[in-house]
Amino acid sequence: MSEDIRALSAVLAADPASLVYVDLAEALRRRGDLDQALRVANGGLARHPEHADGFDCLGRIHAGRDDLPRAREAWGRALAVAPDHLGALRGMGFALYRAGDARGALAVLERALAGHPADDGARRALGTVRRALGMESAVRPADRPVEQGARVAVETAVPAPPSPAVVPATAPGAPSVAAAGAAASAAAGAAAELPPVFRGFEGATADILLFDDRGLVVAGGLGGADGVDVSALAAAGLAGVSSEAGRTAQYLALGAWTAIVAEADRANLVLAPVGPGALLLVRRDRGVPVGLALRMAERAQATASAWLARQDA
């Protein structure tokens, strides 16, 4: 291991812009040298602010230091760049679960498993969270890996983040105080603490979400199927959409983008920028006409913009 660290340090010294900083930070983290790992990861991310693997690694380092808010922020940023990043999804699931948001964790881990059906870590973590929520005791058959042979490769390719399955302190058999308290009302849990910016709007805490361009939730909230709060996951994915839209508009010489409307099977989504660095999502039922959804989004945009201005003042 120390041989690896020496070799990786040499490579990074020769080329400070190298992405090898992730391997070095990870090696340091595994050795337990978390301060040094943090320095290396932050140094690398200063040069590569869009590097999902780097943020995923940073998340693991913060988690190792028991700094869950920062871990969650790091994984959120990884997901903003790469919405399907397995390590970041697993990490985010862990962070949400540890914060008492078992339902949020459920949504994230289901997404991880949907994208990576052969991943044992995600499957185990999902089982743990489901049991914590009093759902089923066993893993559903559909979640079993499609190809048994793929397991080993995935396990070795993904450095295991501290997953709920291997964190006995918060294991569901004997829920911790934090987990027990929040898991019961997890859907409302995350949203209820957020500022009531959209009071008076329909779906103020479950269908309107204000977040920043790094994928961090600012206000509002978004409920998923079964009332599961999906704010964190959605904000991470939508921040990625925002940067992709910015790039598209730039290369096609379309000027600044003002709104993205997605008509989907179960809902219509309107995504719009709110001043520099902030974004708004309004979700409306599929039956609500798109034009109307856009107008609602405009009103919410004005409200959010005014609220943000007051925060900055």
Place this chain on the structure above:
Amino acid sequence: MSPDLERALDRISRVRGVRGSMYVAADDGIVVARLLMETVNGKAVAALAASLARKVEGAAAATGAGRVRFLQMDAADGTLLIAPAPRDLLVVTLADPRVNVGLCRFEMMRAAEAAA
């Protein structure tokens, strides 16, 4: 280009303000068939539109909204419209900012059916 696809693209391009439309391979982001004004960089539109559609698809799934059926990006100097079509294709239209989106949407949905 097959006559059906050609006709479908032609109908889209008749909507006032449309700069071009095309069928794009969703996974590869490359042009399958196109009808464009000379000023439009088809390669760029195809690659970037497919990438945007993929990111939106992922984010929409995360919000629990399900599969995306139509996508519209409004920008100061133009509008980008995307409709998923059978056989892993996308129908992509680039238009002026104030284009009649309803009309474009209607023709793009017909174009999507024509790809079946």
Place this chain on the structure above:
Amino acid sequence: MSLVNFTTREITCKIVYYGPGRSGKTTNLQYIYDQVPDDRRGRMVSLATQTDRTLFFDFLPLDLGSISGFTTKFQLYTVPGQVYYNATRKLVLQGADGVVFVADSQARQLDENIESLQNLHQNILEYGVDIRTVPMVLQWNKQDLPRDLILAPEELDDALNFRALPAYAADALHGNGVFETLKAISAEVLRKLSQGATGRQG
């Protein structure tokens, strides 16, 4: 054309083993591959037919370590020997910094050796390069075969080596002469660099 990076002080050179079919070009590379420690060589790439005849080329990257303060790497290639593969032979020859001509010492192969050497001259000429400027050494391979079947090094010298290039008797299968040949061509190629030849530089 050797590649020299003055910033990271690295040199990379391309050396091509040329010669008629079955003269032992691949055997030279195989022996080198087997002798060199793992950390000093890359994977040996062989684009061969089902009967192990070279179809396009064999390729072996070597890390020679530091020479005159430069990290020095060699890329060893072989060409397919059979006459009808000339198109690919010519492609492999492109940009070569040095050539090892591996001759088959068997008396009945003399015509093939001459034909291959002429073909080498022709292909280099077609790249607009004067062959006299290309570092080159000769190897008389299969000298382990019974005396009555092969030509002696002096006879091969008379028939093939009119430019009095460095020439080495070899038995590549058992490694005799392989090292000496590689050392000689390495020295020729690096000597050209030490004399200030033109080339690509960073």
Place this chain on the structure above:
Amino acid sequence: MTTTVVEPWTKRPLTGYVAQSSARLVVVMTPAGQVLAQHGFARAVDLMGVAALGAAIIASSGALADLVGEATFGALFHAGQRHGIHLAACHMPRGSLVILTVFGRETSIGLVEFFFDEFAAALRAAAPADRERGPVLAENFEAELGQSLASLFGR
């Protein structure tokens, strides 16, 4: 993962290309397979094998083009289960370069092709004029060469 360049002027265009296209591996090489710049390889000797094969593919497809009376073929693209490769020549003031890009499912051939065009233009703009080269090695390099080769062969 690392980005290393033999010729410094290639670094900025390469870094931009990797960031925009999300490519996993990129090799910029001469038509003879000599590497000028790379992204994503850890070991130089692995890189050389990839470069040799990439240059060979371009060389043989060029020769094929010639045989069928085509001036040149454009880019080559192979799609695999997990990776795709894009291989194309880039015409420069002092001869062609060959560029091999390996990419995963997080991007697409369309994006790679689009940003490749930008990369090629950036390389052309950044390329310096050719320069004469003085002597590289000291005259007494041969003793060191002998030692290197001897250690290589365990002698």
